[in-house]
Amino acid sequence: MRIAYFSDDFYPMITGIGDTILITGKELSRRGHEVVYIAPRYAKATYEKTDRAYPADPAYELAEGLPVVRLPSFHIPFSPTGQSRFAIPNGSSFAFLKSFKPDVIHTQSPYGVGWEALRAARRFGVPLVGTNHTAVEDFFPAGTRGIMRKYDAWYYNHCDFVTAPYAKLLERMREKGFTKPGRAVANPAELELFTPATPAERAEHKRALGLTGPTLLYVGRLGVEKRVDVLIRALALLQKEFRTITLIATGHGAAEAGLKKLAVRLGVEKNMYFTGFLSREALSDVYKAADVFAFMSTSDSQSISLMQAYATGTPAVCARARGLPDYTPSEAGFLVEPGDHAALAEKLKLLLTDSALRERMGAAATDYVKKFSPEKIALEWEQIYRDAIARGLS
Template identity: 35%
Template sequence: GQPRVVRYPSIPAATYPEFSLAVPFWPGMAERIRRLDVDVFHAHHPFLLGPAARRLARRQHRPLIFTYHTRYEKYAHYVPLRRSLVEAAAVRLSTRFAARADAVLAPSAVIRDELRARGVPTPITVVPTGIDLERFSPGDQIAARRALGLDPRGLVLLYVGRLDREKRVDRVLRAFERVAGTMTRTRLVLVGQGTQADHLRRLTNALALQDRIHFLGVRPHDALAACYRAADLFLFASETETQGLVLAEAAACGVPAVAVDAPGCDEVVRDGETGLLTKADPAALAEAAIGLLLDAERRSAMGRRAREIALREFDARLQIDRTLEVYGEAGDRLGRSLR
């Protein structure tokens, strides 16, 4: 039959309207979940609904699984309190929640290692976010560009993601300024929206690049593959990633990447093999990008290798199987402890 999905109500966050916060947990929902008689509680956030999931799991003697998706302390600037206090609280609370779960899923090895270094005793399994490799696959570049209203000629650099401070898209723009000054038939395409969108448009105008940088806004998930296929190179400057899902999507579409050498990114981009990792400054990003844009043969070889690795490591079906294994193991451990 069809899977049963119960959607929980939420409200926009005051400091970041694009992000939804669950409304306070109410008793009626607890009874509804009890009647469902679920086998596993899987929390994807240590705050708000996370503690509610833990209470219900303990009450119903079911395992609690927690996916540590985010370095929460890196988003402290969205909370209108002293940043150092918010960062410390985010680390403390998320670590404690992980320690109280029956199993933790980490999207990358670096997150697993960070949690272990903080003393989390819970079994931790690395399970990257999976990708639909049939949807995200190499395709006709010229057709993709035409579908997006882009000139099929020249070279296209792409960024996909939120246009927010921690993503350092300003660094991408300043790197492209250097690329554009060296290579006249290049364009940058930005896909996404966020709190920095207006600032980035003003920066584009200040750099006199409004004819070379295209803001496409938010695209439906089904349309993202065409954005990747239209690109010759993916450009990424964030240093706050737990995995860098867009890097994996680019790889699946056979697009090599130039990214900052930072935790999370370095597990998706294999330096010199599927792309290049650089220092966290526009000059280094631009130098790496120009080198690949000038070498079509190397760029193509990196794209093919990126697709090969994506097939092996990021297949959603593989990650589903891994997750189900964790569910079963956590349930077995909990069952033994309750005997």
């Protein structure tokens, strides 16, 4: 099959959506399919922030060996990442697609690139599969959320089949008029580098990072919706009992400056370690230094960083929000109410003080995450694409 992915968020931007479709595409390519990505052009600063080379041709490049066609775009002010672009759906992908001859188009979002996907599906007469990765209202002002939910449903009603990382997201779309067939499909997680550490290895990784006590970890964008502030408030409670505790927070984002100020205000700036962007290899080392993973995002549909924590045998404490309950089994982690830093601190303390519980949950997490391998998820997508193509031919 020839598969064209359209996404408003993609490489080199730090984004879970981009990472997951790149992982899926690489696996499908390995299985003999042809894959292309249509995405916005990004600023040179976005490439520099992730230590990637700016392409000689901003309209076309390769991402891990796979072709990417770039649409002209402009910066979106006040985006959660500070890197987001709005692509202009001017049909500039059509020349490439005419020669590529896609069998199926897979749209990942309902904005500029998503509009290009709608036009391309009509232009080339091929099935349109859609994935809604996130609750759209999490990224818009309160007064516009109802309208955006209706828009979301309207957009995905143009697709032949629609998936989401968790079933409740599709149910919420149906509340606003979504009528097309669909089901939940998990995102894949590329986890070869993320393996459990022995106690001795964990101690060595801590020493390499200059850590001397219990270690908590957050991995992801430092956006407001990620609620890293809740982790810092929980840290302030835990620091009274665990004087050498450290919370590692990776990545960059619009909330970064405010989070650093909060740490100072709460007196835990010396217990915080903001790493900035890390390569996958460095990220693997950080996971192996952590005792517990903490994730209080109120917008995530699955969280690949959570899957990485599980793969390294690290139990988690997550917010009972959006898709996280679907991916936080009781044997591998705890759920607490969104924004409740005291409850978060209580569960973190339990895991830090009970090594047997921590090890038992970590082992269960490692076993649980195997179901999200790229090989297994690619098999699901192959069937979805074949079914969509067959329906289009009937």
